[in-house]
Amino acid sequence: MSDTPPTIVWYRQDLRIDDHQALFHAADRGRVVPVYIHDPDPHASRANGSSKPRPMGAASKWWLHHSLQALADSLDDLGSPLVMRSGDPAKVLRELCEQTGADQVAVNKAIDPVTDDWDDEIEDELESSDIELIRFAPDLLWTIGTVMTGDDSPYKVFTPFWKAAIQHQVVDPLDAPKKLKPPTTSPDSDDLESFNLIDPIGWDDGFMDRWTPGESSARKRFKSFRKNLIDSYHDTRNQLDEPGWSAMSPHLHFGEISPRRMWNILHTKHDLNNEKGPAAYARQLVWREFSCHLLNHFPETPSQPFREQFKDFPWASNPEHLKRWQRGQTGYPIVDAAMRQLWTQGWMPNRVRMVVASFLCKHLLISWTDPRWLEEQLHRLERHLPVRIGWVHRFD
Numbered sequence: 001m002s003d004t005p006p007t008i009v010w011y012r013q014d015l016r017i018d019d020h021q022a023l024f025h026a027a028d029r030g031r032v033v034p035v036y037i038h039d040p041d042p043h044a045s046r047a048n049g050s051s052k053p054r055p056m057g058a059a060s061k062w063w064l065h066h067s068l069q070a071l072a073d074s075l076d077d078l079g080s081p082l083v084m085r086s087g088d089p090a091k092v093l094r095e096l097c098e099q100t101g102a103d104q105v106a107v108n109k110a111i112d113p114v115t116d117d118w119d120d121e122i123e124d125e126l127e128s129s130d131i132e133l134i135r136f137a138p139d140l141l142w143t144i145g146t147v148m149t150g151d152d153s154p155y156k157v158f159t160p161f162w163k164a165a166i167q168h169q170v171v172d173p174l175d176a177p178k179k180l181k182p183p184t185t186s187p188d189s190d191d192l193e194s195f196n197l198i199d200p201i202g203w204d205d206g207f208m209d210r211w212t213p214g215e216s217s218a219r220k221r222f223k224s225f226r227k228n229l230i231d232s233y234h235d236t237r238n239q240l241d242e243p244g245w246s247a248m249s250p251h252l253h254f255g256e257i258s259p260r261r262m263w264n265i266l267h268t269k270h271d272l273n274n275e276k277g278p279a280a281y282a283r284q285l286v287w288r289e290f291s292c293h294l295l296n297h298f299p300e301t302p303s304q305p306f307r308e309q310f311k312d313f314p315w316a317s318n319p320e321h322l323k324r325w326q327r328g329q330t331g332y333p334i335v336d337a338a339m340r341q342l343w344t345q346g347w348m349p350n351r352v353r354m355v356v357a358s359f360l361c362k363h364l365l366i367s368w369t370d371p372r373w374l375e376e377q378l379h380r381l382e383r384h385l386p387v388r389i390g391w392v393h394r395f396d
């Protein structure tokens with residue numbers, strides 16, 4: 001009897017084994033070809049598309065390199081090595097299907113609407129070669145459209161969203177497969193180094209002291225946070241002298257841990273009705289959720305103010321002020337410390353994000369809408385959806 005054809009699992013921002021719907025589906029079906037496609041020029045490769053994914057900043061590339069290495073090691077251990085390729089995803093996926101005999105590509109949807117549009121195009125392209133693109137739900141607690149007001153419109157304010165959201169069940173996370181069946185013909189893989197994700201200048205040298213990308217590190221960080229800090233999180237998350245936060249956001253951004261897994265751990269290991277710290281933390285995960293839901297319902301928010309009255313706001317144009325802000329040379333110690341932390345660690349805690357954002361927009365009166373510095377300077381590691389909402393929201 002012939003085998004079911006292999007399934008390609010197309011990894012993107014879900015660099016993990018645990019609670020991975022596409023991987024779970026593929027493993028359940030039979031042979032699995034896990035693939036990561038580095039698209040060095042997404043703008044060129046999607047010549048027909050109306051929407052393009054945004055290019056990645058240098059810090060994100062650093063993280064991606066190390067996270068891919070960790071994922072490749074885990075998949076090796078499970079028995080089906082990660083195939084890494086460069087190029088236009090639709091073309092690469094077609095080639096890999098030809099080489100392995102795969103007839104399906106399974107993918108977890110991204111949480112941003114731009115990538116979703118892009119996937120529609122890829123789905124059409126694959127379909128013309130009789131390859132099915134199976135799209136699973138994105139890394140969210142509740143699918144977009146589940147949490148809506150009584151008249152089926154999106155919530156625009158957090159507290160009512162939160163109250164409505166927690167009435168809905170969160171689907172239990174899926175366990176990681178214990179073993180994977182590789183394809184009978186193993187396709188070649190490019191070297192990770194050939195993606196050139198690590199900047200030769202070495203400005204990211206300090207990152208390794210601060211971060212360890214990868215799924216097992218994400219799990220360890222979360223565990224250690226729960227053991228040592230979560231009980232006082234409701235008090236300490238805003239203090240700046242000692243870390244009182246989890247620093248899970250880059251791990252979440254690269255999908256090294258799923259929010260469903262975190263939610264499940266919070267609910268099974270803590271009493272959220274009586275423990276203030278864990279309850280406050282669960283609420284912050286709902287903030288992430290709210291941001292992602294908003295962005296999907298209002299996809300124009302990355303470039304347009306949420307409130308109409310700010311549409312024609314007379315922003316200042318002052319390159320010197322902007323440069324000083326970016327370099328941490330404003331003369332305001334808290335702003336400068338935060339921006340320097342961003343430069344050396346690629347990240348900063350929530351409270352100072354509010355401070356630097358507010359300083360830029362309300363004090364220097366420089367707009368948040370210039371994408372060049374927004375992406376390059378502020379959200380070096382996550383470059384995530386809540387980013388933009390953070391900006392838009394705080395300026396209200």
Ligand SMILES: Cc1cc2nc3c(=O)[nH]c(=O)nc-3n(C[C@H](O)[C@H](O)[C@H](O)COP(=O)(O)OP(=O)(O)OC[C@H]3O[C@@H](n4cnc5c(N)ncnc54)[C@H](O)[C@@H]3O)c2cc1C
Binds near residue numbers: 349357
């Ligand atoms: C100007 C500005 C820009 C921001 N940019 C980003 C960004 O690029 N990416 C990003 O993930 N978050 C962003 N946030 C939200 C928040 O600051 C970060 O999620 C948080 O600081 C990450 O650190 P942590 O993991 O230690 O958070 P914790 O306090 O430990 O919270 C745990 C998780 O909850 C979520 N969360 C916490 N606070 C928020 C919030 N206010 N909004 C949405 N989700 C939240 C995050 O997923 C976070 O990892 C921004 C906020 C502001 C004010």
